[in-house]
Structures are given as structure tokens and as C-alpha cells.
Amino acid sequence: MALKHCHNIADLRLAAERRLPAPMFHYIDGGSDDEWTIARNTSAFDDYQLLPEVLCDVSNIDLTTEIFGQHIDLPFFLAPTGMSRLFHHDKELAVARAAENFGTFYSLSTLGTTSLEEIAQTIATPKMFQIYILKDRSLTLEFVARCKASGYEALCLTVDMAMAGNRERDLRTGMVMPPRFGLKSLWSFATHPYWAMNMALHPDFKLANVAHRVDALGGGAMGLIDYVNSQFDRTVTWDDVEWLRAQWDGPLVIKGVMSPADAKTANHVGANAIMISNHGGRQLDSAPAPVDMVRQFRDAVGGSMQLVVDGGIRRGKDVVKAIALGADACSLGKAYLYGLAAGGQEGVEHALALLKTEVIRTMTLMGCASIADIGEHHIKQLGRNL
Numbered sequence: 001m002a003l004k005h006c007h008n009i010a011d012l013r014l015a016a017e018r019r020l021p022a023p024m025f026h027y028i029d030g031g032s033d034d035e036w037t038i039a040r041n042t043s044a045f046d047d048y049q050l051l052p053e054v055l056c057d058v059s060n061i062d063l064t065t066e067i068f069g070q071h072i073d074l075p076f077f078l079a080p081t082g083m084s085r086l087f088h089h090d091k092e093l094a095v096a097r098a099a100e101n102f103g104t105f106y107s108l109s110t111l112g113t114t115s116l117e118e119i120a121q122t123i124a125t126p127k128m129f130q131i132y133i134l135k136d137r138s139l140t141l142e143f144v145a146r147c148k149a150s151g152y153e154a155l156c157l158t159v160d161m162a163m164a165g166n167r168e169r170d171l172r173t174g175m176v177m178p179p180r181f182g183l184k185s186l187w188s189f190a191t192h193p194y195w196a197m198n199m200a201l202h203p204d205f206k207l208a209n210v211a212h213r214v215d216a217l218g219g220g221a222m223g224l225i226d227y228v229n230s231q232f233d234r235t236v237t238w239d240d241v242e243w244l245r246a247q248w249d250g251p252l253v254i255k256g257v258m259s260p261a262d263a264k265t266a267n268h269v270g271a272n273a274i275m276i277s278n279h280g281g282r283q284l285d286s287a288p289a290p291v292d293m294v295r296q297f298r299d300a301v302g303g304s305m306q307l308v309v310d311g312g313i314r315r316g317k318d319v320v321k322a323i324a325l326g327a328d329a330c331s332l333g334k335a336y337l338y339g340l341a342a343g344g345q346e347g348v349e350h351a352l353a354l355l356k357t358e359v360i361r362t363m364t365l366m367g368c369a370s371i372a373d374i375g376e377h378h379i380k381q382l383g384r385n386l
């Protein structure tokens with residue numbers, strides 16, 4: 001399915017499904033347990049109606065906004081996602097370049113297959129590094145120092161990974177550590193020879209930000225993943241966030257907060273922003289959709305923190321709804337990964353262009369010429385009086 005025939009993110013998802021062997025596609029597409037949360041993340045947007053205003057001058061739509069202290073050209077940016085090399089040989093570099101061309105924030109995962117230094121050398125636009133507070137605090141400190149040295153504009157601490165969610169699609173396809181691909185998955189590799197040959201010809205899969213640690217320990221790619229998994233620390237508390245806050249002067253974003261009370265605590269320990277997120281439905285199943293929580297978060301923290309809706313964005317109208325409910329911006333995971341799998345940098349740019357066009361059209365039809373024009377009076381929750 002050529003990119004030019006992909007008219008929305010759902011089409012890009014189908015294109016990604018055709019391009020990727022089943023284990024890789026389901027690794028992007030799947031959620032935890034019964035996948036209730038992953039489904040709700042997107043369907044929750046249907047519970048909100050947009051209320052347009054007419055006869056406003058919408059001859060010029062301005063999408064620019066400010067997030068984490070940086071001016072960006074779109075009200076959405078790219079969330080951190082690990083292991084992009086599995087989906088395209090241009091991996092995180094393709095995504096970062098696309099973000100640069102669209103003038104928006106790029107976030108690199110600790111589990112990226114490109115180093116944070118290489119990303120910093122590649123793009124001049126704002127970038128954020130996603131960090132964990134690991135058992136080996138010296139590695140967390142090392143990341144902070146490397147981000148400072150490379151000029152990262154923001155740090156994003158993911159807090160919803162005390163342990164990995166139960167992703168049953170991955171169990172079925174054998175996308176586990178170490179991989180246990182059964183006959184069905186092996187057949188899927190055989191029927192996607194372009195992907196398999198490409199992986200064989202460019203075998204540069206490595207968790208580039210931590211590779212040096214494991215090289216020291218020996219053990220190759222699998223040893224690396226084992227090492228990273230062994231580093232997730234279930235003892236981490238808000239005291240550790242306070243500790244991290246003291247190490248980093250720039251904007252600190254906490255990603256994976258779902259409770260307004262936790263948002264208040266994050267504010268108290270000096271974080272600047274929250275990504276309201278359930279990890280794209282990959283961690284706690286039955287967690288609510290981020291969009292359903294924005295109002296409560298705004299009530300809890302007022303204007304003292306920036307809020308990002310992270311999860312379920314598949315349409316431009318979703319972005320407008322999140323902002324009308326009180327978010328400052330949205331972030332995307334799967335929407336751009338489908339594009340990456342379908343066509344590398346061009347595919348990511350196609351995803352961003354589709355969403356940008358949809359946001360512009362929605363705002364035009366809503367009578368909103370700028371992001372600041374979008375307000376609570378533009379949205380109505382089904383079943384709730386105005």
C-alpha cells in the first residue's frame with residue numbers, strides 16, 4: 001500500500017501491517033491483558049463533541065505553541081518509543097528528521113537504537129530524552145550528564161514501568177526475551193523477505209544508549225536487553241524524583257502519571273509538566289484514557305504545570321478535543337510508528353502531514369484561528385449538560 005493511498009492514520013496502520021513481519025507489527029500495535037485501555041485511549045475521544053463557532057476570521061490558522069519552554073510549530077509532538085530499528089533501518093534518525101522538518105519536539109527513548117549524541121548531531125530542533133531512574137543510579141546520572149553535554153532541551157522521566165505489562169500478543173508471536181518465534185512467526189518472516197533481508201544486511205540493532213555498559217559485561221544484544229530489564233527499580237519513589245530534579249536544571253516532564261493527586265505531588269517536587277499517559281495501553285490494563293483525565297488534572301494543578309495528552313491520538317480532531325479540555329499539547333506514539341514502518345522518514349512525515357492537515361481543517365471549521373482560541377466552550381461531553 002503506497003503512502004499516497006494512505007489517507008489517514010488507520011490506512012498507515014494497514015500499510016505497516018503489510019510491511020512488517022507479524023511479531024514486529026504486534027509489538028507496536030498491541031496492549032496489555034485484555035487491551036481494554038488501548039482501545040479506550042482512542043474510543044474515549046468519541047465521547048466528546050466539538051462545538052463550532054461561526055463567522056470568525058479563519059483565513060490564517062496558526063498552529064504554533066509553546067511546550068517545555070520551546071516554541072514549536074504544531075500542537076503535537078513525538079513521544080519516546082524504543083527499538084525503532086525493528087521497524088525501519090533509518091530507525092530513530094528517520095523520526096527525528098521528520099520532527100525537525102515539521103518543527104516539533106522529538107523524544108528519544110532510553111531504549112532507542114540510536115544514541116542520544118547522534119540525535120543531537122542530526123537535528124537542530126528541540127529534543128527531549130526519556131530517562132528511567134534505574135537501579136544503577138550512576139547510569140541515570142550519566143544520561144543526565146550526556147543530555148547536558150548534547151544540549152537536550154528537556155528530560156522526560158517515565159514512571160509507569162515498575163515492571164513490564166502483560167502483552168499477550170507478544171507471547172503469541174514469540175516477541176519475548178529471548179525471542180521464541182514459532183512456526184507462524186517464522187512463516188511471517190519468510191513472507192516479508194524485504195524486511196528480513198534488510199535486517200540481515202544492516203544488522204545494527206543495538207540499544208545504543210546503554211551498549212557501552214554491556215559491552216563491558218559481554219553478552220551481545222540479548223545480554224543488553226537482559227541488563228536493561230534487570231535495571232528497572234521497583235523501589236523508586238517521589239524522593240528519587242526529587243533527587244533527579246536536583247541533577248537537571250531544565251524542564252522536567254513526568255510521563256505516565258494518571259492520577260491528579262500524583263500530579264500535585266509532581267508539582268510539589270518541582271516537575272514542570274506531566275504527560276498524562278498509560279504508556280499507550282501497554283502497562284496497566286483498565287487504566288483510564290488520558291483524554292478522560294485532563295479536566296481533573298487541570299483542576300488539580302491549575303496553570304502551574306503543562307499537561308500533555310499522551311495516548312490514542314489518531315486524528316487531528318483528537319488533538320483539538322484534548323486542548324479544548326485543558327491540555328497544552330498532545331504526543332504521538334503508534335501514529336508515527338505506523339508511518340515509520342510503512343515508509344521510513346517519508347512515512348513519519350506522511351503521518352505528521354495528515355494530522356497537521358486534520359488539525360487545520362478542524363480548527364477552521366471550529367472558528368479557531370490559533371491554539372489559544374481553543375477553549376472549554378468548544379467541547380461537550382456526551383451526556384453532560386453544557
Ligand code: FNR
Pocket residue numbers: 027028029041079080081082109110111112130158255277278279280281310311312313331332333334335337
Ligand atoms: C512505547 N512507549 C514508550 N514510552 C516510554 O516512555 N519509553 C519507551 O521506550 C517506550 N517504548 C514504546 C514502544 C512502542 C512500540 C510503543 C507503541 C510505545 C509509549 C509511548 O511513549 C507513548 O506513551 C504511547 O505510544 C502513546 O500512545 P499512542 O499514541 O501509541 O496511542
